[in-house]
Amino acid sequence: MASLTEAITTAREESSNFTNGIVSGTESPPSKPKRSKYRHVAAYHSKLQHSSLSRDAETTPSFLGFRNLMVLVLVAMNLRLIIENFMKYGVLICIKCHDYRKQDLILGSILYASVPCHLLVAYIIELSAATAAKETVGRQKKTEKEKEHDQKVFQSTWPYTAFLHTLNATLCLAVTSFVVYFYIHHPGIGTLCQLHAIIVWLKNCSYAFTNRDLRLALLNPAADPGLPDIYSSCPYPRNITIKNLAYFWLAPTLVYQPVYPRTPSIRWSFVAKRLAEFVGLAMFIWLLSAQYAAPVLRNSIDKIAVMDIASILERVMKLSTISLIIWLAGFFALFQALLNALAEVMQFGDREFYTDWWNSSSLGVYWRSWNRPVYLFMKRHVFSPLVGRGWSPLAASGMVFTLSAVLHEMLVGIPTHNFIGVAFFGMMFQLPLIALTAPLEKVKGPQGKVIGNCIFWVSFCLVGQPLGALLYFFAWQAKYGSVSRMRPDMPTVV
Amino acid sequence: MASLTEAITTAREESSNFTNGIVSGTESPPSKPKRSKYRHVAAYHSKLQHSSLSRDAETTPSFLGFRNLMVLVLVAMNLRLIIENFMKYGVLICIKCHDYRKQDLILGSILYASVPCHLLVAYIIELSAATAAKETVGRQKKTEKEKEHDQKVFQSTWPYTAFLHTLNATLCLAVTSFVVYFYIHHPGIGTLCQLHAIIVWLKNCSYAFTNRDLRLALLNPAADPGLPDIYSSCPYPRNITIKNLAYFWLAPTLVYQPVYPRTPSIRWSFVAKRLAEFVGLAMFIWLLSAQYAAPVLRNSIDKIAVMDIASILERVMKLSTISLIIWLAGFFALFQALLNALAEVMQFGDREFYTDWWNSSSLGVYWRSWNRPVYLFMKRHVFSPLVGRGWSPLAASGMVFTLSAVLHEMLVGIPTHNFIGVAFFGMMFQLPLIALTAPLEKVKGPQGKVIGNCIFWVSFCLVGQPLGALLYFFAWQAKYGSVSRMRPDMPTVV
Numbered sequence: 007m008a009s010l011t012e013a014i015t016t017a018r019e020e021s022s023n024f025t026n027g028i029v030s031g032t033e034s035p036p037s038k039p040k041r042s043k044y045r046h047v048a049a050y051h052s053k054l055q056h057s058s059l060s061r062d063a064e065t066t067p068s069f070l071g072f073r074n075l076m077v078l079v080l081v082a083m084n085l086r087l088i089i090e091n092f093m094k095y096g097v098l099i100c101i102k103c104h105d106y107r108k109q110d111l112i113l114g115s116i117l118y119a120s121v122p123c124h125l126l127v128a129y130i131i132e133l134s135a136a137t138a139a140k141e142t143v144g145r146q147k148k149t150e151k152e153k154e155h156d157q158k159v160f161q162s163t164w165p166y167t168a169f170l171h172t173l174n175a176t177l178c179l180a181v182t183s184f185v186v187y188f189y190i191h192h193p194g195i196g197t198l199c200q201l202h203a204i205i206v207w208l209k210n211c212s213y214a215f216t217n218r219d220l221r222l223a224l225l226n227p228a229a230d231p232g233l234p235d236i237y238s239s240c241p242y243p244r245n246i247t248i249k250n251l252a253y254f255w256l257a258p259t260l261v262y263q264p265v266y267p268r269t270p271s272i273r274w275s276f277v278a279k280r281l282a283e284f285v286g287l288a289m290f291i292w293l294l295s296a297q298y299a300a301p302v303l304r305n306s307i308d309k310i311a312v313m314d315i316a317s318i319l320e321r322v323m324k325l326s327t328i329s330l331i332i333w334l335a336g337f338f339a340l341f342q343a344l345l346n347a348l349a350e351v352m353q354f355g356d357r358e359f360y361t362d363w364w365n366s367s368s369l370g371v372y373w374r375s376w377n378r379p380v381y382l383f384m385k386r387h388v389f390s391p392l393v394g395r396g397w398s399p400l401a402a403s404g405m406v407f408t409l410s411a412v413l414h415e416m417l418v419g420i421p422t423h424n425f426i427g428v429a430f431f432g433m434m435f436q437l438p439l440i441a442l443t444a445p446l447e448k449v450k451g452p453q454g455k456v457i458g459n460c461i462f463w464v465s466f467c468l469v470g471q472p473l474g475a476l477l478y479f480f481a482w483q484a485k486y487g488s489v490s491r492m493r494p495d496m497p498t499v500v
Numbered sequence: 501m502a503s504l505t506e507a508i509t510t511a512r513e514e515s516s517n518f519t520n521g522i523v524s525g526t527e528s529p530p531s532k533p534k535r536s537k538y539r540h541v542a543a544y545h546s547k548l549q550h551s552s553l554s555r556d557a558e559t560t561p562s563f564l565g566f567r568n569l570m571v572l573v574l575v576a577m578n579l580r581l582i583i584e585n586f587m588k589y590g591v592l593i594c595i596k597c598h599d600y601r602k603q604d605l606i607l608g609s610i611l612y613a614s615v616p617c618h619l620l621v622a623y624i625i626e627l628s629a630a631t632a633a634k635e636t637v638g639r640q641k642k643t644e645k646e647k648e649h650d651q652k653v654f655q656s657t658w659p660y661t662a663f664l665h666t667l668n669a670t671l672c673l674a675v676t677s678f679v680v681y682f683y684i685h686h687p688g689i690g691t692l693c694q695l696h697a698i699i700v701w702l703k704n705c706s707y708a709f710t711n712r713d714l715r716l717a718l719l720n721p722a723a724d725p726g727l728p729d730i731y732s733s734c735p736y737p738r739n740i741t742i743k744n745l746a747y748f749w750l751a752p753t754l755v756y757q758p759v760y761p762r763t764p765s766i767r768w769s770f771v772a773k774r775l776a777e778f779v780g781l782a783m784f785i786w787l788l789s790a791q792y793a794a795p796v797l798r799n800s801i802d803k804i805a806v807m808d809i810a811s812i813l814e815r816v817m818k819l820s821t822i823s824l825i826i827w828l829a830g831f832f833a834l835f836q837a838l839l840n841a842l843a844e845v846m847q848f849g850d851r852e853f854y855t856d857w858w859n860s861s862s863l864g865v866y867w868r869s870w871n872r873p874v875y876l877f878m879k880r881h882v883f884s885p886l887v888g889r890g891w892s893p894l895a896a897s898g899m900v901f902t903l904s905a906v907l908h909e910m911l912v913g914i915p916t917h918n919f920i921g922v923a924f925f926g927m928m929f930q931l932p933l934i935a936l937t938a939p940l941e942k943v944k945g946p947q948g949k950v951i952g953n954c955i956f957w958v959s960f961c962l963v964g965q966p967l968g969a970l971l972y973f974f975a976w977q978a979k980y981g982s983v984s985r986m987r988p989d990m991p992t993v994v
Contacts, residue, residue, distance in 0.1 A: 044713035045884040046706075049728035050876045051753060051760050051850040058856055059836050071858035074953045075961070076570045079821060082962055083577055086817035089810060212540075219538035234543035259545060266545050316583060323580035327573055342553050356545040362552055364565035382544045390539040459568045467569070468576055 084327070091298060099296045110192045117182055117199045121206050122255060124178035128210050129251050131170045132217050136246045138163060139221045164218065171214040179207045179416075187420045193482070196421030204413055208383055209254060212262040215387050217246070220264070240264045257354050258345045260383040267355030280347035287339035291332050298328045303479045310480050318476075325472035333471055337376070345379075367458035368443035369436055372466070384410065407437055418474075424481040428474050439465055578821070585792060593790045604686045611676055611693045615700050616749060618672035622704050623745045625664045626711050630740045632657060633715045658712065665708040673701045673910075681914045687976070690915030698907055702877055703748060706756040709881050711740070714758070734758045751848050752839040754877040761849030774841035781833035785826050792822045797973045804974050819966035827965055831870070839873075861952035862937035863930055866960070878904065901931055912968075918975040922968050933959060 056063040142159060182203035186196040220242040223233055240250075245264035254262050306321035341359045349357050363376035374381055384406045392402035411433035418429040439461075446458030550557040636653060676697035680690040714736040717727055734744075739758035748756050800815035835853045843851050857870035868875055878900045886896040905927035912923040933955075940952030 043888065044717055044727075045888045046709040046713040046881060047717065047727060047731075048880055048884070049730050049757055050755050050880060051757055052728065052730050054761050054763065054849040055852040057836055057840055057851045057853055059832070060840065060851065067856035068859055071856070071860065071953050071957075073567060073570075074950060075824075075858070075957050076567075076574060078954060078957050078962060079574060079824065080570060080577075082817050082820055083574075086814055089814045089817070093811065093814070215540040219540040223538055223541065233538075233541060234546065236543050236546050237541075261544050263543055263545055267548050269548065317587065320580055320583040320587070323576050323583070326576055330569075330573065338553070342551055346551055346554065354545075355548040357551045357554065358549040359551055362561035362565070364569070365562055366565065386542055386544060387540060390542070394537065394539045456568060459565050460572060463565075463569050463572050468572060 087298075091301070095297075095301055097297070098300060099293060106195070107191055110190045110195045113185055113190050114195045114199050117185060118202060121178055121182060121203050124174050124210060125206060125213070125251060125255050127174045128171060128213050129246070129248065131167060131174065132213070132246050135163070135167045135217070135221065136243045139224055140243050143224060167218070168214075171210070175207050175210040175214070178210065179203050183416060183420050187423060190421070193421045193423075197417065200417055200421055204417060205260070206255075208260045208380075209262065212260055212383060212387055213251070213254065215391075216262040216264075217242075220245070234263075236267070237264050253352065256348070257352050258348045258359065258379065259354070259356075260379045261386055269350070269353045269355050272350055272353060277347050277350045280343045280350070284339050284343035284347065287335045287343065291335050291339070294328060294332055294335075299325065299332065299475075302328065303476065306476060307480060307483055310476065322469065322472050322476065325476065326468045329472045329475055330467045333467060341377070365455075365459065366462045367455040368440065368447045369462055369465070370440040370444055371447060371458075372462050373436065373440070380410070404437065407433055418478060422478050422482050424478060424485065426477060426481050428477045432470060432474055581792075585795070589791075589795055591791070592794060593787060600689070601685055604684045604689045607679055607684055608689045608693050611679060612696060615672055615676060615697050618668050618700060618704060619707070619745060619749050621668045622665060622707055623740070623742065625661060625668065626707070626740050629657070629661045629711070629715065630737045633718060634737050637718060661712070662708075665704070669701050669704040669708070672704065673697050677910060677914050681917060684915070687915045687917075691911065694911055694915055698911060699754070700749075702754045702874075703756065706754055706877060706881055707745070707748065709885075710756040710758075711736075714739070730761070731758050747846065750842070751846050752842045752853065752873065753848070753850075754873045755880055763844070763847045763849050766844055766847060771841050771844045774837045774844070777837035778833050778841065781829045781837065785829050785833070788822060788826055788829075793819065793826065793969075796822065797970065800970060801974060801977055804970065816963065816966050816970065819970065820962045823966045823969055824961045827961060835871070859949075859953065860956045861949035862934065862941045863956055863959070864934040864938055865941060865952075866956050867930065867934070874904070898931065901927055912972060916972050916976050918972060918979065920971065920975050922971050926964060926968055 058065075058067045182199055186199050190196045190199065220233075220237075224242045242264070250264065253266075257266065259266070302321065302325050306318070306325070309317040309321055337360075345359045346357060348354070359378050361375040361378070363372050366372035366375065388406050388409060389399075389402045392405055393399055397405075411430045414433050415425065415427060415430035419425040419427070443458050443461055446454040446461075449455070449458075552559075552561045676693055680693050684690045684693065714727075714731075718736045736758070744758065747760075751760065753760070796815065796819050800812070800819070803811040803815055831854075839853045840851060842848070853872050855869040855872070857866050860866035860869060882900050882903060883893075883896045886899060887893055891899075905924045908927050909919065909921060909924035913919040913921070937952050937955055940948045940955075943949070943952075
């Protein structure tokens with residue numbers, strides 16, 4: 007049949023001569039008849055050959071075509087689901103359906119305004135500590151005795167500083183959590199407030215810890231050579247300024263440094279593009295959740311209620327694709343679009359907010375690479391110091407995950423008004439998973455990496471995420487019923 | 501959070517020292533604190549970096565992880581559909597439901613036995629022609645005059661030979677088609693008979709054409725040097741034996757050669773494996789069609805009847821995945837498993853029954869590579885001779901596709917008792933598609949190839965196949981109603 011392309015090829019190649027056609031065509035028979043006028047005798051089977059898919063074949067063919075096919079099938083399957091969804095539910099997107107209570111918005115804004123004030127408090131605490139430190143250093147011509155005395159004085163003052171910081175930081179988190187849990191009904195608004203509070207809390211801690219060590223370094227410079235060179239442009243007490251703190255407050259990082267690498271200028275076009283991406287993706291996510299995630303979640307409630315395993319599994323799988331897309335879009339919107347835009351505006355130089363976590367060959371690599379800001383905070387202010395105090399790395403890591411598990415539960419449990427601990431145990435569950443997959447990083451050849459990568463995707467995106475979402479949604483429904491008033495005409499078919 | 505793996509890494513690497521841990525870990529901060537005892541001051545942001553997904557990034561990261569994800573999502577989505585299917589229909593597979601009529605089986609077996617006899621007839625025709633040729637050649641010391649006379653004689657005899665062959669071959673095809681169309685109800689049995697008849701018909705043609713040219717070459721050897729060397733071990737008249745023909749009859753090729761490349765021995769283990777693959781895949785296909793394809797087809801009938809475009813589209817898409825899997829499994833079962841097993845038993849050396857058609861960058865490449873036996877037949881006995889007679893390659897190719905379109909319609913239309921011409925026009929439609937995609941083969945860089953490959957997959961596997969299946973099924977239903985008695989309790993929900 008195939009000869010047509012040859013034909014066309016030949017035709018194109020201005021040679022009406024068939025043999026040339028064949029020659030120029032990709033397909034010339036192993037031994038070509040020498041321009042025989044007897045065309046029916048050509049020996050097309052002239053040598054031993056294996057099928058390209060046989061084990062015996064010398065070279066395995068490329069399977070790139072199948073990759074293209076996979077993409078197409080995925081598109082087709084999802085297009086079909088979209089059509090099916092519309093045929094079942096029509097258009098579910100309606101802004102009015104969401105009941106944003108006035109109170110939620112007011113309280114939310116108040117929290118947003120008040121939370122950063124705690125950073126101001128932290129600044130004042132640091133300022134006093136800094137002046138104290140300056141005085142001690144100020145006195146010239148010190149003897150060793152005096153130096154030691156200074157140390158003692160400092161050692162005795164630190165606890166107070168520490169106490170004040172703890173009080174301040176904890177207050178920030180506690181108040182927000184309390185208000186969100188008891189007075190802000192809408193989970194969306196609640197989550198935003200809670201997220202903001204946690205971020206500021208982390209920044210608070212970093213600010214306090216870093217300045218403490220800087221102060222120590224100042225008090226006995228001899229003891230330690232190890233202050234990064236980059237700080238030299240702004241040595242310790244000089245960094246305790248409102249401006250410096252404000253920069254840290256807005257900068258896309260949770261790790262305080264007196265000095266950060268900076269970009270020479272702001273490319274506003276870059277900012278605009280990133281913001282456009284963010285807005286676009288945010289809307290995309292909203293549409294997806296309203297049109298696809300919501301009905302699936304709604305339909306799965308009775309299934310969970312009766313604990314029908316088969317249908318729960320079916321629901322989780324249906325949800326997994328949607329939640330996966332939402333997750334990926336959300337990741338890109340936050341870590342690529344928003345943080346880059348923010349960084350550009352702040353001329354913040356280090357844009358490594360993530361590395362290629364999607365290739366993670368183990369859960370460990372994933373947690374190291376997907377959320378760099380949090381990872382760096384945990385490493386600098388929790389893991390590293392604990393190990394420095396002689397904790398075993400394992401114990402220190404346990405601590406890290408316990409802390410982040412608590413924060414995760416606060417972030418999800420409080421806005422949804424349900425401390426069901428799924429987020430907490432989900433995080434804690436990472437420890438065994440990491441231990442399990444860690445060996446795969448070491449495996450030679452791609453095999454191990456692929457397996458590890460698949461374990462990561464399945465455990466995290468295809469099962470963990472949707473299952474978690476289902477459970478919190480179920481808990482919510484059990485407590486309040488639907489967030490969005492269901493339109494009466496809306497069927498609840500699976 | 502991530503530190504745990506470092507932890508584990510560290511722990512594993514017998515160094516309880518954190519700094520070493522970091523060093524040995526994949527993650528060491530750009531400028532590491534020089535074993536500072538002040539751990540909170542480490543400068544983790546110490547140089548300008550871009551996000552790896554940004555345009556500015558020096559190197560684009562690998563996206564292998566996303567390939568793995570695609571595979572997983574495909575598996576998950578289809579698993580879900582399987583569960584959904586069972587929840588809707590339960591188990592649909594039941595052997596009794598199929599009504600194999602006794603008559604069908606009897607007639608089918610008779611046809612299977614009778615069809616090869618036509619090859620025997622072809623042999624007898626060739627034998628007489630060969631003896632005639634031998635006589636003419638036999639006489640020694642020929643003058644040019646005599647030679648010309650011989651030519652004339654031969655030229656005059658060929659039409660009779662040709663006529664007999666045509667009669668014989670056509671009879672073979674005509675009788676089978678007649679019986680299948682009017683007396684064999686079951687489309688499965690019908691297709692098998694029809695396929696067998698077409699194969700034998702093609703072998704018949706090849707046998708006749710090849711021997712004609714061999715005879716010509718024998719009668720004036722001077723005229724043409726071009727007999728393939730591989731034939732020398734069995735020069736013309738010696739190849740006209742029952743044994744030689746029987747081998748061609750059973751060999752996995754449609755192109756007759758007096759001699760084929762042969763393998764030294766039969767590896768029975770190889771044969772067993774291939775047959776196991778074939779049986780396994782055959783059952784797999786049967787299960788798929790019974791459990792998944794059948795209900796989808798059944799549910800789409802009313803949609804087609806009322807010509808509801810949206811739902812027809814939805815049906816075609818739902819069908820496409822299934823028909824695609826069936827198609828791929830069928831290809832592997834026939835071209836890899838069965839033909840290789842057959843070739844091994846026949847010690848047939850040239851196993852190139854297909855090349856990597858899945859990477860086809862155009863429809864033309866696809867038709868050249870997916871079904872080599874038919875492609876080689878068409879090229880050797882239709883395209884090449886026509887071009888030899890001065891046809892334009894385009895016209896010759898048109899001829900090739902018209903012929904194969906006719907054969908396709910016979911293969912599908914006759915067993916389903918519906919000449920609706922979809923198969924025919926489906927094949928003819930390939931001509932414009934090939935012309936359309938041919939330029940993409942020439943495009944530099946992967947871009948063009950990917951586009952061409954996608955056009956191929958969509959046009960052929962995602963739309964062409966399922967749409968064709970739908971239409972023939974619809975025609976069948978319109979004429980006879982369901983093939984398998986539907987169980988009364990079986991719902992026909994979408």
